[in-house]
Amino acid sequence: MINKQRILTGITTSGIPHLGNLSGAVLPAIKASKNKDTSSFLFLADYHSLIKNLDPNLTHNSSLEVAACWLACGLNPDKVIFYRQSDIPHIFELAWILSCLSAKGLLNRAHAYKAAVSDNKLAGSKDLDRGITMGLFNYPVLMAADILMFNANIVPVGQDQKQHIEMTRDIAARFNHYYEDIFTIPDALIDDEKGVLPGLDGQKMSKSYQNVIPVFTDKDHLRKAVMKIKTNSKEPGEPKDTNNCTIFKIYKSFANAEEVDSLALEYKEGIAWGKAKELLFNKLEDSLSDYNSEYKRIVNDREFVEETLMSGSRKALEISLPLIQKVRKAVGIKGFAKLK
Numbered sequence: 001m002i003n004k005q006r007i008l009t010g011i012t013t014s015g016i017p018h019l020g021n022l023s024g025a026v027l028p029a030i031k032a033s034k035n036k037d038t039s040s041f042l043f044l045a046d047y048h049s050l051i052k053n054l055d056p057n058l059t060h061n062s063s064l065e066v067a068a069c070w071l072a073c074g075l076n077p078d079k080v081i082f083y084r085q086s087d088i089p090h091i092f093e094l095a096w097i098l099s100c101l102s103a104k105g106l107l108n109r110a111h112a113y114k115a116a117v118s119d120n121k122l123a124g125s126k127d128l129d130r131g132i133t134m135g136l137f138n139y140p141v142l143m144a145a146d147i148l149m150f151n152a153n154i155v156p157v158g159q160d161q162k163q164h165i166e167m168t169r170d171i172a173a174r175f176n177h178y179y180e181d182i183f184t185i186p187d188a189l190i191d192d193e194k195g196v197l198p199g200l201d202g203q204k205m206s207k208s209y210q211n212v213i214p215v216f217t218d219k220d221h222l223r224k225a226v227m228k229i230k231t232n233s234k235e236p237g238e239p240k241d242t243n244n245c246t247i248f249k250i251y252k253s254f255a256n257a258e259e260v261d262s263l264a265l266e267y268k269e270g271i272a273w274g275k276a277k278e279l280l281f282n283k284l285e286d287s288l289s290d291y292n293s294e295y296k297r298i299v300n301d302r303e304f305v306e307e308t309l310m311s312g313s314r315k316a317l318e319i320s321l322p323l324i325q326k327v328r329k330a331v332g333i334k335g336f337a338k339l340k
């Protein structure tokens with residue numbers, strides 16, 4: 001069998017799926033998963049959720065919602081390996097082994113940790129590590145274990161995650177050099193800007209900025225969210241710029257070329273912001289309606305989601321078990337004799 005290139009994507013389950021996830025991660029990953037020359041590993045990074053929140057209901061519900069989102073958007077679980085991180089204990093075992101090889105100094109330089117330290121500095125705290133957990137600090141090591149466990153070749157991520165892939169490469173190379181050449185050195189595939197959607201305030205749409213438009217919501221909430229998008233103070237009749245316009249960018253990622261051209265023309269002719277928002281709302285409602293009805297069906301069929309994930313986990317374990325056995329041996333963790 002020819003070894004296919006492995007593409008691996010993880011989704012932290014600590015929030016509801018939003019439009020930015022859909023256009024930046026879910027839809028491109030589903031499209032990529034249809035390529036016959038690659039194999040796709042997609043997983044719910046549920047233990048990563050604990051880094052961001054300690055609310056059991058949020059983690060649990062979000063896991064179900066994210067799983068249902070991927071399935072509703074057309075992921076074919078028979079064609080990919082779709083699993084829950086927490087069902088693969090070998091990842092956590094590997095994370096420990098890797099942490100024993102990872103330089104603390106390397107992790108001191110992680111953006112997420114540095115940002116937390118700098119917030120403490122700004123707040124005038126004497127303890128610069130105030131409120132920072134080992135989970136946040138170790139997070140890049142867990143991510144390295146997620147990736148190396150399956151010897152992924154390619155990891156599509158946003159720009160904000162690029163550093164984590166570099167750390168993964170560093171940690172893998174250290175292991176390979178020190179013990180045995182076991183791990184594939186992965187490459188990051190950085191999202192093109194096209195997929196990155198702005199949120200309500202014009203910054204990148206992200207749950208941490210609280211500027212998201214949810215994918216699976218009712219008509220009223222969707223309209224309310226769209227109406228909240230920040231615009232400039234140009235009056236109706238004044239020509240508007242399509243560049244750097246949140247409404248236009250979101251519209252563009254869901255509309256066809258003809259519709260985009262026609263909206264661009266209306267911008268030139270001075271469309272009122274209210275009308276532009278109305279057009280965006282209609283477009284979103286229309287584009288999301290099929291996903292929405294599938295989502296409703298799937299999210300209410302917990303047995304189906306559970307079965308799907310368990311069958312994905314069984315496939316993942318077939319890969320993780322032999323690999324962790326090799327790793328254990330390489331580091332000197334092995335039995336003394338075969339018992340009869």
Ligand code: TRP
Nearest residue numbers: 009010011012045048143146155
């Ligand atoms: N940290 C990633 C994010 O916040 C999610 C993630 C966890 C991930 N493990 C991964 C992504 C492994 C790619 C590969 O977006």
